[in-house]
Amino acid sequence: MAAYGRGAGVAGREDLPVLLVAVLLAAAACSIAQAQQQPVYTSIYDVISNRSDLSTMKRLVDGLGLANQLTSGTFTAFLPDNNAWAQAFTAAGVTEAQMLTTYRDPATTLVNFHLVSRFTTIVNGSIYNNALKISDLAVNSTRSYDTEAGRADSDYGLALTRAGNDTDGAGGVQVMGRSGPPALIAANQSDIAAGLSYCNVISAVARFWFDTYFDIITKSSVTASSASFAGLVAAGGQQQWLKDTTLTGTLFAPDNAAIAKVQADLKLNFSTALSQQDAADLVRYHMTDVPFNRSAPVNPVATKLKDATLTWNGGQFLSVAGTLGRPSNNVRWVGFPRSASVVPLLDAALLPLPSTxxxxxxxxxxxxxxxxxxxxxxxxxxxxxxxxxxxxxxxxxxxxxxxxxxxxxxxxxxxxxxxxxxxxxxxxxxxxxxxxxxxxxxxxxxxxxxxxxxxxxxxxxxxxxxxxxxxxxxxxxxxxxxxxxxxxxxxxxxxxxxxxxxxxxxxxxxxAGVVLPQGGGGAAGVASAPSGWALLLLVALAVCVQRWALAAA
Structure with missing residues (x-):
């Protein structure tokens, strides 16, 4: 028994290299098989072109002429799947065909809103322009990233929140636009390499628009600069009106400096000088009755304040009262399609009436x-x-x-x-x-x-x-x-x-000539009624003059 055991042990040791090689070969074969199963993508466009669950995204990209951008550009793409797009079209009240015709501009913005621009990092003095990897996000972090639609500080950034270790699935990173529910990255669908880019398949379309005008005034990057206007909204009782999701038109919200200028010129404070109705009228005068197109204005411009209009004059609005307000180029949208928006107004607030x-x-x-x-x-x-x-x-x-x-x-x-x-x-x-x-x-x-x-x-x-x-x-x-x-x-x-x-x-x-009673010992120079003694002297003088005249006669 001892000889058997000893002999077997020697034989086992001699076979170890063979077994090790076999294991390594098997592992290599498995890796090759997995590599063959995982396609190698050269670009974001390559990804959407070869996945059936992203066919809606491909049709939109092709129809909007963005194929070259997604072929040659380097981004971190968040790609809504077909079901996500179907839900988004229903919620917005538009069809895919309308996105490619009537609403091409907002549709292009929407696609670009899902592309996080690559960012610059400096390592040991060297500059690198890299696409963001979801796996690199810090745990318990939230940050907004610039997109191809615009800068994060102009409300065109995507907010990414990573709460735990997972990057995808139910406990993974959340992708949030300006409104609507957050989107989740599908399980095992994060950081899909696509050339120098990375793709992430998400469960919902991220919205670059806000739900209401009031949300923009109170929950956007212009909230701080619109605090004075928000005060007028509250003073005029217009909060619920601006929360109405059926309201349309362009709200030109004067920034704090524009309101301060008018108050300084008039030497008064709106918060104390205006009645509730006056404040309400002032707010409504800053919203056009229909969406305003500054490239094709029609004067006079009707506002939400009845019978009060504006005049578009060389890139600025002229109010009835003569104030000049200049709209900025930073537009925040309410809902989709673009029938409602908020534009910061610079220089001066618009006054609805030539007050008296x-x-x-x-x-x-x-x-x-x-x-x-x-x-x-x-x-x-x-x-x-x-x-x-x-x-x-x-x-x-x-x-x-x-x-x-x-x-x-x-x-x-x-x-x-x-x-x-x-x-x-x-x-x-x-x-x-x-x-x-x-x-x-x-x-x-x-x-x-x-x-x-x-x-x-x-x-x-x-x-x-x-x-x-x-x-x-x-x-x-x-x-x-x-x-x-x-x-x-x-x-x-x-x-x-x-x-x-x-x-x-x-x-x-x-x-001059007005005779004031003088009962308080006032200063000289104000005419006063003759005293009683003065009246007696005048009467006596008149009598004497009359007698002298009779005697002379």
Whole structure:
């Protein structure tokens, strides 16, 4: 037994090389068989041309003229299978034939949206341009990658999320566009080599469009720059309207700087100066009634605000009020096909109506709150009692210049008279209020100097304008008399870009010849009623003159 066992052991050792060679040969044969089973692809186009589950993708590529791009280009391709395309056509309400005819441009963008551009890496000082491999994605990572449709920071990037070790299948990498469900890479269908490119077969079409206008305002790369406009949307109660998936048209969303410019020019804050209806009107005025084609505009351009239009003028919109807004070239799409979109608007927001001097005064007073130095509540109350002048200020067809005294100015006047302005005789109040409006032109401070004297709405009474170093505008006004000399202009505001102008005054203008009661010890220079002693002296003098005349006769 011992001899048998020993002999067998020696024989076994001698046979080891033979067995090892056999194993190696078998493994090599298996590898060759597997290699023969796995086709070698030369390009992305080669992949879609030789797989029946990607036949829809091939027809689209051929019909859109993209075969050469997918043959010679280097990308990481995410290829929706036939079932994914069928579901996408149904959801978008289009057919494959329409994608190749009516909607060729968006269809081309859609195909390009599935091609991640190769990216540059630097290793030891050497520059490499490589296609992305899914297996190289870090675990527990999410990142958006530029595509052939556009840059990731312009909302044309594909977002890839890898949660675990798997790259494909149910627990694999998720591919996400701007809307819709995420797509998964089919099992064993990631990092398919295709020349220098890599292909991944996915279960859904990634969408480059958003579901609603509201999503773009609040969930896109323009969200931060559109924060002021989003505030107007909320103030006007237009959130649900912009979430309506049936809404169409082009929304030109002014960026923060465009809104800030208009607010600075008008010296008011939309958030405090506009009513809910005003804010709603402003939002709707920024959306065209139908999709806007800037290459073939038809003026006037109808908007979602009834009876309010825009004029396309040399690459920018001209609003009714005279503001000029310039659309950017960065378009975000709502739904497919391209019947709805959002375009950032630069330079200035669009104002829907040639607002009036009256509305500006009211809005500025509301924004000032309790500030006596900038509010106009006293002036507004005085104007409300003088309807003729107020109507002129609130008529969009009229061009006026308004000289609005602040609440502090009215307080000085009331300190002089010792009684509220409202208690003065109606004739006196009417003449004073009418003194603060001139018609026919919107005078800037410098324009006032050249136009003086100015006819006012107080009949024949005029305003005289002179230079003044103590005025912010460099000029002062005199209407004949004021409790403390001439009134200085402390601020000037254009009403909707120059149609009318409102100047803020530090004193109330008093027409010459108007006699004010003096009960507060005011300064000299304001005409007051003769005292009782003065009247007795005048009567006595008249009697003496009459007697002298009779004696002489």
């Amino acid at each position: 001097a009256w509305k500006l005064v009211v809005a500025k007073s509301a924004a000032a709150g309790a500030s006596a130095s900038s509010g106009f509540s006293s002036f507004i109350k005085a104007m409300e009692a003088q309807m003729v002048v107020r109507y002129q200020m609130d008529d969009t067809s009229k061009v006026v210049t308004v000289y609005a005294p602040t609440d502090a100015a009215f307080a000085r006047l009331e300190s002089y008279t010792g009684k509220p302005f409202a208690s003065l005789a109606s004739a006196i109040k009417d003449q004073i209020v009418s003194m603060h409006v001139t018609q026919g032109a919107a005078y800037t401070p410098s324009g006032l100097l050249t136009a003086t004297p100015l006819d006012t709405m107080a009949g024949s009474r005029t305003l005289n304008v002179t230079r003044a170093s103590n005025s912010a505008a460099g000029v002062q006004l005199s209407g004949g008399q004021t409790p403390r000399g001439a009134a200085a202009i402390v601020a000037s505001d254009n009403v909707m870009y120059g149609r009318s102008i409102v100047h803020t005054l530090d004193q109330v203008l008093i027409p």
